[in-house]
Amino acid sequence: MAAVEALVRVEGHPCVVVDRVEMRFKVPSTEALAADVQKRGLARRLKRRPHTVTVRALNELSLVVERGESVGIIGRNGSGKSTLMKLISGQLRATSGSVLASSTPVMLGVNAALVPDLSGDQNVVLGCLAMGLARPEIDSRFDKIVELSGLEKAIYLPMKSYSSGMSSRLRFAIAASLDPEILLVDEALNTGDAQFSDRSKQRMDELRAQAGCVLLVSHSLGTITDMCTRTLWLDKGDLIMDGDPEEAVKAYKDFTSHLSKGNNISAARIRSEARANLVATEIRERTSGRRKGAL
Amino acid sequence: MSPKKTTLPEPAAVQPLAVNTRKLSRVGARPGFLDYLVQLWDYRHFVFYDARARVLNGTRRDRLGSAWLILNPILNGLTYYVIFGLLLHTNRGIENFLGYLVVGIFMFQLSAGAITSGARSVHNSKSVVQAFNFPRATLVIGANLRELLMGVPMILAMLLIIIVLPPAESITWRWILILPAIALQFVFNLGVGLILARIVSRVHDVTHLIPFGMRAWMYGSAIFYSYDRFITHPQILALVKINPLFNVIDIVRNCLLYDTLPAWRSWGILSAWALGALAIGIVFFWRGEETYGRS
Numbered sequence: 378m379a380a381v382e383a384l385v386r387v388e389g390h391p392c393v394v395v396d397r398v399e400m401r402f403k404v405p406s407t408e409a410l411a412a413d414v415q416k417r418g419l420a421r422r423l424k425r426r427p428h429t430v431t432v433r434a435l436n437e438l439s440l441v442v443e444r445g446e447s448v449g450i451i452g453r454n455g456s457g458k459s460t461l462m463k464l465i466s467g468q469l470r471a472t473s474g475s476v477l478a479s480s481t482p483v484m485l486g487v488n489a490a491l492v493p494d495l496s497g498d499q500n501v502v503l504g505c506l507a508m509g510l511a512r513p514e515i516d517s518r519f520d521k522i523v524e525l526s527g528l529e530k531a532i533y534l535p536m537k538s539y540s541s542g543m544s545s546r547l548r549f550a551i552a553a554s555l556d557p558e559i560l561l562v563d564e565a566l567n568t569g570d571a572q573f574s575d576r577s578k579q580r581m582d583e584l585r586a587q588a589g590c591v592l593l594v595s596h597s598l599g600t601i602t603d604m605c606t607r608t609l610w611l612d613k614g615d616l617i618m619d620g621d622p623e624e625a626v627k628a629y630k631d632f633t634s635h636l637s638k639g640n641n642i643s644a645a646r647i648r649s650e651a652r653a654n655l656v657a658t659e660i661r662e663r664t665s666g667r668r669k670g671a672l
Numbered sequence: 673m674s675p676k677k678t679t680l681p682e683p684a685a686v687q688p689l690a691v692n693t694r695k696l697s698r699v700g701a702r703p704g705f706l707d708y709l710v711q712l713w714d715y716r717h718f719v720f721y722d723a724r725a726r727v728l729n730g731t732r733r734d735r736l737g738s739a740w741l742i743l744n745p746i747l748n749g750l751t752y753y754v755i756f757g758l759l760l761h762t763n764r765g766i767e768n769f770l771g772y773l774v775v776g777i778f779m780f781q782l783s784a785g786a787i788t789s790g791a792r793s794v795h796n797s798k799s800v801v802q803a804f805n806f807p808r809a810t811l812v813i814g815a816n817l818r819e820l821l822m823g824v825p826m827i828l829a830m831l832l833i834i835i836v837l838p839p840a841e842s843i844t845w846r847w848i849l850i851l852p853a854i855a856l857q858f859v860f861n862l863g864v865g866l867i868l869a870r871i872v873s874r875v876h877d878v879t880h881l882i883p884f885g886m887r888a889w890m891y892g893s894a895i896f897y898s899y900d901r902f903i904t905h906p907q908i909l910a911l912v913k914i915n916p917l918f919n920v921i922d923i924v925r926n927c928l929l930y931d932t933l934p935a936w937r938s939w940g941i942l943s944a945w946a947l948g949a950l951a952i953g954i955v956f957f958w959r960g961e962e963t964y965g966r967s
Binding site: 381382383384385386387389390391394441464465466467468470475476477478479481482491492494495499502503504506507508509511512535548615648649652653654655656657658659660661662663 | 680681682683684685686687688689690691692693694695696697698699700714715717718721722725726729799800802803804805806962965
């Protein structure tokens with residue numbers, strides 16, 4: 378068992394508190410089915426159930442993000458980065474544990490799907506209304522959204538006629554029209570052409586300057602060191618490192634370069650060393666007062 | 673091969689953090705019932721815009737466009753007229769059978785369409801649900817409103833048929849009474865839609881049962897036969913008489929065709945169904961608020 382440090386009081390009100398969150402998915406697997414294919418007969422075929430396996434997307438994790446922090450999240454594919462973001466934004470509900478936030482987090486991603494039958498401008502209004510904006514606010518932001526999306530006249534065409542780059546630009550522009558207190562960004566900067574990425578980066582900087590806190594998932598390590606004040610390294614659903622961006626990115630780069638050279642053992646050692654130095658967080662609730670929306 | 677998870681060491685230490693969570697709320701938490709109703713009211717512009725945009729776009733793919741909103745029920749009515757009026761002679765003993773049939777089909781269609789699309793609304797809007805945080809009941813309300821808007825030309829067509837085709841009926845002040853009847857019908861459809869929407873989002877198989885249910889309901893609503901002539905079994909007759917849709921149709925027929933004031937009993941039964949369905953529906957739907965759009 379790890380040593381327990383002295384209790385530290387977090388002053389003020391943090392933006393995001395992730396308390397012992399864990400995420401498991403039960404999904405069907407065709408692995409066993411493929412082995413069954415030789416079996417004949419109706420009875421056997423009916424008996425054959427899809428095998429389900431449990432995928433542990435995120436192991437127990439606690440985290441406190443304070444106002445003014447921008448937290449970068451790095452890790453290999455399937456390490457649980459996007460799962461963590463979806464848990465914080467409320468798109469997924471944790472298998473156990475809970476996520477608390479000072480206001481509704483807004484996710485800037487490319488996943489926010491809209492209504493394909495409606496035209497781009499109708500989707501702008503609809504998306505803004507769905508985010509809780511009032512009509513006059515939307516009218517005043519409309520031009521900025523269209524400008525940011527770079528769609529020009531194509532904004533009046535149905536969304537289903539858009540290329541995937543066009544629709545992800547529009548989604549980004551709609552989501553970026555809010556000035557959220559808690560901003561979650563999942564790879565949104567990597568879509569679109571060079572012209573769009575300049576514009577979107579500029580908007581991102583504005584948002585980051587205004588937001589209370591930012592959580593950013595990116596495979597671009599340069600973005601992480603440029604933008605973040607703190608970095609988490611996740612691997613296979615486990616938190617490996619939590620600290621200074623330069624250090625975390627350096628350790629992660631070391632790890633991946635050993636892996637790509639095939640040095641699995643030395644890569645595992647780097648990861649183990651990082652993990653062994655990790656100071657995990659445990660949340661203790663300080664107030665006995667009633668919390669809004671608690672169950 | 674990647675490094676094994678079992679080799680991962682324990683974190684060096686656990687740092688307990690005392691966090692003041694009084695001003696934080698759980699992400700994605702279901703609001704209290706009254707808060708939920710207030711939120712629904714705040715999102716009314718979203719509901720209206722969504723409904724209007726989808727009605728206008730719904731028939732854009734067809735050459736005849738919005739004319740289909742009227743042509744559909746007319747063709748439907750014509751089919752039933754040929755089968756039940758000309759071939760099976762269920763029209764015996766019914767004064768103005770054409771009007772009787774048209775009112776029955778058009779009014780039933782209003783409910784059938786609204787209940788079916790209300791039931792599917794949450795499941796069909798999965799992408800919007802996952803992208804934005806808004807009270808999910810707005811989707812069901814939007815679907816019902818959409819059907820009501822599409823019903824307006826249908827009702828006008830119905831009135832036109834009754835005035836123009838022989839035996840032509842004359843317009844009386846009682847025609848006004850169809851408005852409260854349609855309002856109560858809308859409330860009833862919404863309530864049933866809310867109940868079914870939660871069930872469908874949980875067990876999608878139910879969507880396959882809805883068309884069968886609607887068909888059985890249609891035969892039980894005395895649309896193309898006279899109920900006192902064809903139903904001899906007293907219990908079944910009693911069942912037909914408390915059927916809310918039969919009461920809607922009966923009220924409208926009495927107002928438009930037979931120039932008689934609908935019985936208070938009909939209004940009473942219809943109001944009880946409408947308010948009861950809405951009350952149960954909204955509470956039932958609200959209790960599942962956190963589960964929609966999550967797999």
